[in-house]
Amino acid sequence: MIATDVVERTLGVALSRGGDFAEVFAEDRSSVSARLDDGRVEELATGRSRGVGIRVVRGETTGFAHTADLSERGLAAAAEAAAAASTQAGEPVQVAALPDAPVGPDGPAAAVLPETVTKDAKVALLQRADAAARERSGSIRQVSAAYADGRRRILVANSDGVFAEDDQVRTRFMVSCVAEGDTGLHTGTEAPGRTVGFELFDEFEPEDIARVAADRALTLLSARPAPSGRLPVVLKRGAGGVLFHEACGHGLEADLVRRDASVFRNKVGEQVASPLVTLVDDGGFAHEWGTFTFDDEGTPAARNVLIEDGVLTDYMWDLVRSRAAGRPSSGNGRRETYRHLPMVRMTNTYLLAGETEPDAIIADTEYGLYCVALGGGQVNTATGDFVFGVTEAYLIENGVITEPVRAAQLIGNGSDALRQVDAVGNDFDTWAGTCGKEGQGVPVSSGQPTLRVAELTVGGTAA
Amino acid sequence: MNTELLTLVRGIVGKATADEQVEAYAAHSLDTDVKVFEGAVEEMAVAESGGVGVRVVVDGRMGYAWVGSLAPDLVAGVLDEARDNARFAAPDEWNDLPTVADARAVPVADLHLWSEDLASVPTVDKVALALALERTAAGLDPRVRGVESASYGDAAMESAVASSLGVEATSRRTVCSCSVSALAGEGDGTRTGYGFSVGRTLADLDPDTAARDAIERSTRLLGAAPVSSRRVPVIFDPLVTRSLLGILGAALNGEAANKGRTMFLGREGEDVAAASVTLVDDPTDPRAYGAAPYDAEGLPTRRNALIVDGVLRGFLHNTSTGRRAGVGTTGSAVRGGYASPPGVGARALALAPGPRSPEEILALAGNAFYVQSVSGLHSGTNPVSGDFSLGAEGLLVRDGAFAEPVREVTIASTVPRMLLDVVEVGSDLTWLPGAAVGLTLLVGEMALSGA
Numbered sequence: 001m002i003a004t005d006v007v008e009r010t011l012g013v014a015l016s017r018g019g020d021f022a023e024v025f026a027e028d029r030s031s032v033s034a035r036l037d038d039g040r041v042e043e044l045a046t047g048r049s050r051g052v053g054i055r056v057v058r059g060e061t062t063g064f065a066h067t068a069d070l071s072e073r074g075l076a077a078a079a080e081a082a083a084a085a086s087t088q089a090g091e092p093v094q095v096a097a098l099p100d101a102p103v104g105p106d107g108p109a110a111a112v113l114p115e116t117v118t119k120d121a122k123v124a125l126l127q128r129a130d131a132a133a134r135e136r137s138g139s140i141r142q143v144s145a146a147y148a149d150g151r152r153r154i155l156v157a158n159s160d161g162v163f164a165e166d167d168q169v170r171t172r173f174m175v176s177c178v179a180e181g182d183t184g185l186h187t188g189t190e191a192p193g194r195t196v197g198f199e200l201f202d203e204f205e206p207e208d209i210a211r212v213a214a215d216r217a218l219t220l221l222s223a224r225p226a227p228s229g230r231l232p233v234v235l236k237r238g239a240g241g242v243l244f245h246e247a248c249g250h251g252l253e254a255d256l257v258r259r260d261a262s263v264f265r266n267k268v269g270e271q272v273a274s275p276l277v278t279l280v281d282d283g284g285f286a287h288e289w290g291t292f293t294f295d296d297e298g299t300p301a302a303r304n305v306l307i308e309d310g311v312l313t314d315y316m317w318d319l320v321r322s323r324a325a326g327r328p329s330s331g332n333g334r335r336e337t338y339r340h341l342p343m344v345r346m347t348n349t350y351l352l353a354g355e356t357e358p359d360a361i362i363a364d365t366e367y368g369l370y371c372v373a374l375g376g377g378q379v380n381t382a383t384g385d386f387v388f389g390v391t392e393a394y395l396i397e398n399g400v401i402t403e404p405v406r407a408a409q410l411i412g413n414g415s416d417a418l419r420q421v422d423a424v425g426n427d428f429d430t431w432a433g434t435c436g437k438e439g440q441g442v443p444v445s446s447g448q449p450t451l452r453v454a455e456l457t458v459g460g461t462a463a
Numbered sequence: 464m465n466t467e468l469l470t471l472v473r474g475i476v477g478k479a480t481a482d483e484q485v486e487a488y489a490a491h492s493l494d495t496d497v498k499v500f501e502g503a504v505e506e507m508a509v510a511e512s513g514g515v516g517v518r519v520v521v522d523g524r525m526g527y528a529w530v531g532s533l534a535p536d537l538v539a540g541v542l543d544e545a546r547d548n549a550r551f552a553a554p555d556e557w558n559d560l561p562t563v564a565d566a567r568a569v570p571v572a573d574l575h576l577w578s579e580d581l582a583s584v585p586t587v588d589k590v591a592l593a594l595a596l597e598r599t600a601a602g603l604d605p606r607v608r609g610v611e612s613a614s615y616g617d618a619a620m621e622s623a624v625a626s627s628l629g630v631e632a633t634s635r636r637t638v639c640s641c642s643v644s645a646l647a648g649e650g651d652g653t654r655t656g657y658g659f660s661v662g663r664t665l666a667d668l669d670p671d672t673a674a675r676d677a678i679e680r681s682t683r684l685l686g687a688a689p690v691s692s693r694r695v696p697v698i699f700d701p702l703v704t705r706s707l708l709g710i711l712g713a714a715l716n717g718e719a720a721n722k723g724r725t726m727f728l729g730r731e732g733e734d735v736a737a738a739s740v741t742l743v744d745d746p747t748d749p750r751a752y753g754a755a756p757y758d759a760e761g762l763p764t765r766r767n768a769l770i771v772d773g774v775l776r777g778f779l780h781n782t783s784t785g786r787r788a789g790v791g792t793t794g795s796a797v798r799g800g801y802a803s804p805p806g807v808g809a810r811a812l813a814l815a816p817g818p819r820s821p822e823e824i825l826a827l828a829g830n831a832f833y834v835q836s837v838s839g840l841h842s843g844t845n846p847v848s849g850d851f852s853l854g855a856e857g858l859l860v861r862d863g864a865f866a867e868p869v870r871e872v873t874i875a876s877t878v879p880r881m882l883l884d885v886v887e888v889g890s891d892l893t894w895l896p897g898a899a900v901g902l903t904l905l906v907g908e909m910a911l912s913g914a
Contacts, residue, residue, distance in 0.1 A: 380838075
């Protein structure tokens with residue numbers, strides 16, 4: 001993307017006013033998105049973005065500037081601006097010599113690069129999904145479908161001599177259906193995504209995705225309002241990983257821990273969860289939505305155990321926080337684009353499977369809620385309080401899944417919920433989403449086996 | 464910069480052929496962001512960014528392409544890319560771009576949204592404001608154990624749009640804000656509170672009030688606990704009202720209405736809310752954060768009354784959705800930047816204020832649940848049916864005064880039910896960041912689920 005000698009000189013300019021660390025991050029991304037609604041392909045859009053972000057760190061202060069001008073002059077101007085923004089003078093560190101070429105994969109880990117697939121073929125997927133959803137039932141009133149692929153090439157160089165590049169290709173497909181019946185209009189959505197190319201559709205046929213979304217909406221037609229109160233909640237494999245992402249993952253990010261905005265501060269080595277819980281964050285988990293080879297600071301992706309048998313083992317780290325703590329980064333430094341500063345972010349975060357048969361967990365539950373799909377959620381990391389929308393759920397009565405319920409929220413506290421996990425299944429699945437933090441969105445996945453939380457507050461609308 | 468952007472978009476639409484319509488949009492932004500922590504600058508970012516988006520319509524087929532750069536080599540290919548993309552979309556008779564007649568249908572509001580002053584504010588003053596904000600917040604109350612974040616940010620944003628049908632517009636605005644988040648209490652009893660201030664330039668900001676708000680909001684929730692489930696009248700804090708208006712705005716979106724995806728479908732002319740409810744989207748009010756003289760298609764914005772004395776008057780539209788609905792545009796095209804084509808949305812939704820202050824509303828309610836913040840707004844709301852169930856924290860109100868703080872409960876109702884149950888709209892119009900304006904709102908009984 002940028003010649004090695006230009007990168008080295010830019011790092012030199014960045015440190016010209018002093019500093020402990022300087023970094024050049026270049027990014028070139030392209031995207032294709034297509035949207036079908038109401039039976040018609042409404043829009044095919046393509047985009048391209050390219051630029052460089054430069055930061056200079058001195059002490060606890062980070063100066064940052066970015067530019068879309070990739071000429072050496074443009075880079076020097078941004079490096080000057082970042083140096084000035086760090087507003088510190090003093091002796092700079094020596095820029096470590098960079099290798100001749102960056103380390104990194106030879107190309108993206110995609111079998112079929114989306115850019116080699118015609119726009120016709122992408123649009124055809126939308127029409128297949130539309131037809132399959134409508135075939136499901138006459139009660140399906142509206143179908144919308146979206147296709148998106150993106151390729152993101154990054155180059156990172158820093159004054160410590162890190163020089164890495166990565167080439168990330170992601171593909172996602174979304175179907176959303178509205179069903180109409182006596183209880184009104186209800187929406188069902190399904191949206192799988194992977195860090196792969198067009199081969200995503202070998203794993204997920206558009207028709208299958210459409211049927212899941214349609215059935216979810218249709219199920220809600222016969223659903224009655226969810227009960228309220230404190231209940232045992234069984235989370236189906238894959239469905240509840242996002243709850244642990246929100247309710248505990250964020251609190252294990254070292255930048256939030258430092259701000260005293262985490263209930264897990266000073267808890268390393270302590271029992272913070274049920275002994276059944278082992279929580280892992282793994283940026284190298286093959287093909288998952290939050291996967292990469294190098295993070296956005298040039299650190300290789302790693303598998304990090306955060307909680308082992310209920311004991312807090314470590315937080316997640318980026319370069320700034322790990323340098324301050326005198327330890328290596330855990331490969332969790334990520335940013336939305338070159339226009340953003342990196343910070344500690346999750347990648348693919350999941351609970352490891354246990355030994356219990358999922359059916360046995362349900363059979364062992366006298367009365368509770370069985371959640372098959374959750375919508376988004378939110379957490380206050382300082383308090384651990386979270387809330388989650390449930391988009392597909394059923395009652396469990398006398399150990400049997402009975403009728404569907406709708407319009408429920410799960411609310412609780414992350415520490416509480418972790419301690420209350422009292423059964424963990426031997427199955428596993430993942431879920432793709434976008435994680436937002438301080439205005440930056442990055443692709444992540446979460447995963448978990450079927451498990452039961454002994455008690456959570458369910459906020460339903462039943463009278 | 465405005466002139467350069469206009470030249471750029473004119474250059475693109477000037478290449479339109481006789482059988483196509485082309486619209487180009489270009490934007491440029493200069494941003495400064497300062498974050499401080501424990502008395503030192505933690506992050507200081509200065510950034511210049513820009514991009515171009517091009518919409519092409521050929522025989523009713525729409526294609527879109529964008530580039531996140533104003534660099535000529537990247538901009539050069541955007542028109543051809545948009546043309547190619549148009550080949551794959553289905554034709555839609557309503558896709559034609561707005562005309563010069565559309566642009567002249569209403570006068571352009573004379574808004575002063577640009578502060579020359581901002582450009583001359585030295586960086587050290589911005590840093591000083593953020594540091595003072597943190598210091599003030601940390602020192603106001605011994606129960607505050609720390610300041611989670613304190614920051615200052617500003618942006619100078621300019622844009623230009625032009626079309627081959629002759630529509631042209633340029634606009635520019637500055638925004639400036641500071642915010643602070645305080646931590647009160649210890650361990651599991653920690654409560655957080657947020658305060659902020661917005662304006663067009665640094666001198667407009669009131670960091671002391673932001674700090675006081677954050678402290679009050681965190682400390683008054685100390686000792687909060689779930690309460691038992693009940694049905695209770697609810698008072699919404701202005702920030703929460705703002706969020707709820709956002710949901711309402713989505714339900715009054717003309718695109719959603721055209722596709723049958725709104726709880727207000729076919730209800731124009733009917734009573735959809737209590738008589739005290741008048742809801743207006745008025746981007747021509749310069750006090751609104753989302754104020755703008757032109758919409759995303761370059762048409763003049765205007766004051767749109769959506770609900771008047773409880774009666775639904777209509778929906779918000781852009782050119783395409785307005786034509787399809789047979790009512791014409793309401794100048795409500797919005798876009799999330801150059802990377803997306805114009806959609807439909809509100810910019811400055813506000814309820815007409817009522818006669819009573821927040822204190823009078825508390826007294827009027829007697830016993831109620833005061834909701835300071837809600838969570839799960841996106842996951843917990845069904846924009847089609849209007850059902851919602853939200854996580855909430857706040858305070859019980861007893862005999863007109865704040866009593867026990869409450870956390871970890873949910874409130875549930877439906878948007879149509881809630882609108883009809885509005886008892887009182889506050890007089891405290893609060894200008895907030897975002898596309899809606901806050902005030903205190905008292906609503907009849909809702910289901911509160913707790914312990």
